Amino acid sequence: MDNQSDLIKELRSKLSSFENRVRELEAENAKLTSIVSSCTCRHEVEETLDTDVSDKNTSAINLEKLKLGNCVGIGKRKPKKKQTGYNLNSMNHHSQRLVALKIMYFGPRFYGFASEAQMDPTVESELFKALQKTRLVLGERKDVLYSRCGRTDKGVSSVGQVVALLLRSKHKEPGGDTSEELLDEGPDEGELDYVRILNGVLPDDIRVLGWCHAPVNFSARFSCLxxxxxxxxxxxxxxxxxxxxxxxxxxxxxxxxxxxxxxxxxxxxxxxxxxxxxxxxxxxxxxxxxxxxxxxxxxxxxxxxxxxxxxxxxxxxxxxxxxxxxxxxxxxxxxxxxxxxxxxxxVLYSCEFEGLYFKCSSDARRALQLHLEKKCRGYKLQAAIFQEALLSLSSTKDDDSVTNITKRKVSSHVPLMSRPTEPSYDERRAKLTFSAAPAQRESVVTKQYT
Known part of the structure; x- marks a missing residue:
């Protein structure tokens, strides 16, 4: 019993000590929070952290450390390092513009262009992965006025597909805050190199060939001539x-x-x-x-x-x-x-629009040309290997001693107009109406008894 009594006293003593320490830490935390809230460089630190694209996983603890380090330190601020590559500005203050992109893709790997079928990969899903990775889109697909000219089937390729959507822009409206502003028109000089940015992260069988500013009411589907x-x-x-x-x-x-x-x-x-x-x-x-x-x-x-x-x-x-x-x-x-x-x-070869003229920087064009030439050489090498296989086959002799007992059945052609037919449009509509009728009747009955 004496041992248990001593243990209880010891535990109570430690608990009291922990409670006192917690109160001390809470007081210290309140003091530090007060210092941070009155710090004049807080906004700058947050903006610097927001624009640091490479450090995506900065924790809340590191954030507080960085804030305090700039506020209560020696008073000298380290100069910000100039970011190399593309200037991916703060996502909190930005301009957007409606941009049309001309896209090519080699279709055999994809389950079509559109991503609604819940089958991956699709060209559209890969495109949006690249747009999100480069932070060129600033919201969900439904928020960026997205439209596409066509939705090609599984395995179909294109060298002229066109999509349109709101993309982040370097240009700002004159006279102040550009947060979430849409630039209807603006100069293209000095704009982000959309082609080069996206092609740097897209898979090898998808490439952006050009971009063009589009009017606000533009739709890649309905504006296509x-x-x-x-x-x-x-x-x-x-x-x-x-x-x-x-x-x-x-x-x-x-x-x-x-x-x-x-x-x-x-x-x-x-x-x-x-x-x-x-x-x-x-x-x-x-x-x-x-x-x-x-x-x-x-x-x-x-x-x-x-x-x-x-x-x-x-x-x-x-x-x-x-x-x-x-x-x-x-x-x-x-x-x-x-x-x-x-x-x-x-192949979807081209989509025609009035007043759209796609452009591509010289650097992006050079990179595109090298990439496509490399892909052509790769497929020519594969063709050469199969050609060698054909030549090798021609040098082998027929073995007449082996009797081919399997005979391929040759199906006779049935004329189109003699074949079974699919339901007509009217028959399909009647079936749809009949299928919907029980649900409608049930809905009417439910309303009568509620």
Missing amino acids: SREYRYFFWRENLNISAMENSCKRLIGEHDFRNFCKMDAANVHNYKRRITSFDIFPCNGSDQLLFMKIKGSAFLWHQVRCMVAVLFLVGQGLESPDVIDVLLDVDKTPRKPQYKMAPEVPL
Whole structure:
């Protein structure tokens, strides 16, 4: 019992000592807080810390130490080191301007351009990672007036995609505070080198090719005058003349519901205008060709569906007249089932806007050229390796002693107009209405009994 009594006394003594120490520390903390609050250099210290991009994880303890060190020290302030690279100014005081960016990307690695599908990586998700890493965007995507010209599918590439959004600007409105101000217009000289900044952190298969100041009411989607796609393919045994005949039939304004993936829940007008549709040799080659398709806007998978039907015509499996039949939605309200053309050869080549002229600094252009040349050489090396494999294969002899017992089944072509069809637009809408009806009836009943 005596031992327990002594232990209790000892513990109470220590507890009392700790309580006294806590009171002393609280008094000291109040004194230091008073000193900091009256310090005239506090704002400067906070601004210096805010603009230090490299030190992202400065703790609250280090912050207090830095404040006190500048306020209660010898009185001499160390000169601020000039930051190298780009001047990423304080995020608390900034100007913004609406900027259009011209972007190229090589599509095979990405699940499309847009990031709404919850699949990674997408071009858009990688772009916003770069924008946030460089602190060029000052808020969430919904706050920066973001718009995109097109949303290409998985595997599709582009050398002329355009997006627009509010980016941080070095220019300030004359006459004071620039916090959260939007610069409608301003000089481009001395502006941040957006191309070089972003290309320094983007992955190798995405590059910004140029930037341009855009008016406040600009939308990369709705301000676009026309879009041009190119689809690359090998001539092989295709009847190019018949394909060109079919191309001409697609020019003009038509209802393209039989040349797209129908989204009856969101799209109700399937009329689109194609202004040109031609076939050209690629870089003077008579074997590698490309289709050039230009129009004001396109439906979901429209280009790949048109190309698929053109390939059937080129193979002699369909007549060019099938184009006219599919465009007549009164006679053909249901799309016949057919496979789309592959996605990898498709490229969004350009997006046309009135009054937009993209620019790029000489340093950024030089870096871009070196990067693209390096990528070209890399793919040429890969092609050379496969070419060597072909040459090596040609030197091997056939072994007639081995009987090939597996025979490849050759499927016969079923004419498009004899194939099973997909539901028509009216049938899809009726199904959507029927599916929504029980929920509507339940809502009405609930309201009656509440």
